[in-house]
Amino acid sequence: GAGVSQSPSNKVTEKGKDVELRCDPISGHTALYWYRQSLGQGLEFLIYFQGNSAPDKSGLPSDRFSAERTGGSVSTLTIQRTQQEDSAVYLCASSSYRATNEKLFFGSGTQLSVL
Amino acid sequence: QKEVEQNSGPLSVPEGAIASLNCTYSDRGSQSFFWYRQYSGKSPELIMFIYSNGDKEDGRFTAQLNKASQYVSLLIRDSQPSDSATYLCAVMGAAGNKLTFGGGTRVLVKP
Numbered sequence: 158g159a160g161v162s163q164s165p166s167n168k169v170t171e172k173g174k175d176v177e178l179r180c181d182p183i184s185g186h187t188a189l190y191w192y193r194q195s196l197g198q199g200l201e202f203l204i205y206f207q208g209n210s211a212p213d214k215s216g217l218p219s220d221r222f223s224a225e226r227t228g229g230s231v232s233t234l235t236i237q238r239t240q241q242e243d244s245a246v247y248l249c250a251s252s253s254y255r256a257t258n259e260k261l262f263f264g265s266g267t268q269l270s271v272l
Numbered sequence: 273q274k275e276v277e278q279n280s281g282p283l284s285v286p287e288g289a290i291a292s293l294n295c296t297y298s299d300r301g302s303q304s305f306f307w308y309r310q311y312s313g314k315s316p317e318l319i320m321f322i323y324s325n326g327d328k329e330d331g332r333f334t335a336q337l338n339k340a341s342q343y344v345s346l347l348i349r350d351s352q353p354s355d356s357a358t359y360l361c362a363v364m365g366a367a368g369n370k371l372t373f374g375g376g377t378r379v380l381v382k383p
Contacts, residue, residue: 199375
């Protein structure tokens with residue numbers, strides 16, 4: 158596709174359930190980010206993948222959160238035993254990372270609601 | 273101290289005036305600085321980036337960077353109602369990987 162694709166666009170789940178969020182970056186983009194945005198707040202960094210390097214997981218809020226990137230392309234963010242405070246928009250972004258001023262292209266996000 | 277700080281606003285400006293947004297950052301080794309615009313319910317989109325001290329102009333937007341003061345700003349000249357959005361400052365760290373965002377400044381341009 159032409160842009161970053163995220164699915165699902167909306168996810169409603171019950172407290173304690175596991176959820177998986179998917180991100181398809183722009184083809185050829187080696188850098189992939191996950192951010193979380195609560196209502197009216199800025200973007201909270203979660204995790205960063207760059208090529209074959211070990212991911213920067215420093216933003217993951219707890220061990221209930223994990224992410225992987227298969228084949229350097231598609232990424233999945235998994236939240237285990239969801240809590241109400243996990244409710245937010247989860248944004249994925251990718252870039253070609255040819256230089257440190259490379260533009261990030263964002264997906265439309267997944268709105269997660271934990272009841 | 274947050275890594276990237278912005279005044280949350282709202283910053284209310286009359287149509288045609290200059291909107292001035294400020295951002296400070298804590299990592300003195302930061303390399304690149306970005307301004308993203310986010311309309312309500314939409315994803316952020318890049319409007320400016322700057323990596324050298326001084327001013328950078330692009331149309332009605334001017335980014336200003338002062339690395340000694342760890343300060344970056346965005347000026348919007350001739351503000352239009354369509355400029356009403358949240359403006360997010362983002363900083364690329366010294367390691368050149370993680371892009372950290374501030375909390376954003378909400379701008380309201382009144383006709």
